[in-house]
Amino acid sequence: MLREFKADLHIHTCLSPCAELEMSPMAIVRTALKKEIDIIAITDHNSAENVIAARNAAQHTDLTVLAGMEITTSEEAHILALFDDMESIMKLQDIVYNNLMPGVNDEKRFGEQIVVNEKDEVLEFNRRLLITATELSVYSAVNTIHSLGGLAVASHIDKEVFSIISQLGFIPDNLKFNALEMSTHIDRTRAEELFALYNSYPWISSSDAHFLEDIGKRTTRFFMNEPTTADMASALHNINGRRVEWG
Numbered sequence: 001m002l003r004e005f006k007a008d009l010h011i012h013t014c015l016s017p018c019a020e021l022e023m024s025p026m027a028i029v030r031t032a033l034k035k036e037i038d039i040i041a042i043t044d045h046n047s048a049e050n051v052i053a054a055r056n057a058a059q060h061t062d063l064t065v066l067a068g069m070e071i072t073t074s075e076e077a078h079i080l081a082l083f084d085d086m087e088s089i090m091k092l093q094d095i096v097y098n099n100l101m102p103g104v105n106d107e108k109r110f111g112e113q114i115v116v117n118e119k120d121e122v123l124e125f126n127r128r129l130l131i132t133a134t135e136l137s138v139y140s141a142v143n144t145i146h147s148l149g150g151l152a153v154a155s156h157i158d159k160e161v162f163s164i165i166s167q168l169g170f171i172p173d174n175l176k177f178n179a180l181e182m183s184t185h186i187d188r189t190r191a192e193e194l195f196a197l198y199n200s201y202p203w204i205s206s207s208d209a210h211f212l213e214d215i216g217k218r219t220t221r222f223f224m225n226e227p228t229t230a231d232m233a234s235a236l237h238n239i240n241g242r243r244v245e246w247g
């Protein structure tokens with residue numbers, strides 16, 4: 001039986017130096033439930049250390065928390081990685097950590113990177129340089145995500161910075177994104193005008209929330225059977241009656 005799942009697949013926690021401290025995994029889960037969202041993805045910059053806390057916080061609730069990350073490639077393009085399981089995201093994290101720029105986070109300049117548990121208790125301050133580009137090219141990032149069984153989504157392609165189009169000028173045909181993401185700054189009509197060239201890709205839209213109030217500001221509705229990345233992939237490609245809507 002197909003049903004509608006409301007998904008916000010791009011949310012930063014207090015581990016992202018640019019996100020607010022209020023973005024604790026527990027508060028994010030509580031806010032998503034209040035806004036009747038069915039699926040969220042935790043997508044911090046170049047790290048997934050707060051994913052487990054959000055999944056634990058969502059246990060025994062109807063909310064599905066996908067294991068995600070927003071990778072900054074060597075070209076400074078942002079790419080979302082989405083997985084069902086912790087094992088894959090931890091493998092991705094190892095690869096990304098091995099490709100981070102050397103150096104430590106300048107907390108005064110970029111902000112703190114806080115790892116917490118599901119009760120909002122601080123576990124540690126991550127000192128890695130998470131905010132800058134990694135040494136992974138867009139090709140290796142997408143291929144790595146796919147080899148680990150995840151979905152690769154080009155983040156906020158309408159943004160003038162840190163998007164695949166702003167950084168490369170276009171989306172190369174051989175870059176096999178599962179979807180392109182539109183930010184909250186653009187509506188569907190405008191997106192169709194500007195990005196007609198890329199309408200062979202599935203499109204989604206999400207909040208890219210850095211503040212609690214922004215969670216669910218934009219969602220994508222998935223019509224599918226179960227809240228898994230496999231069923232989401234079917235919905236993105238209109239397989240077996242599955243489909244997506246946004247805007």
Ligand SMILES: [Zn+2]
Nearest residue numbers: 070078155162
């Ligand atoms: Zn981004």
Ligand SMILES: [Zn+2]
Nearest residue numbers: 010012070208
């Ligand atoms: Zn983001």
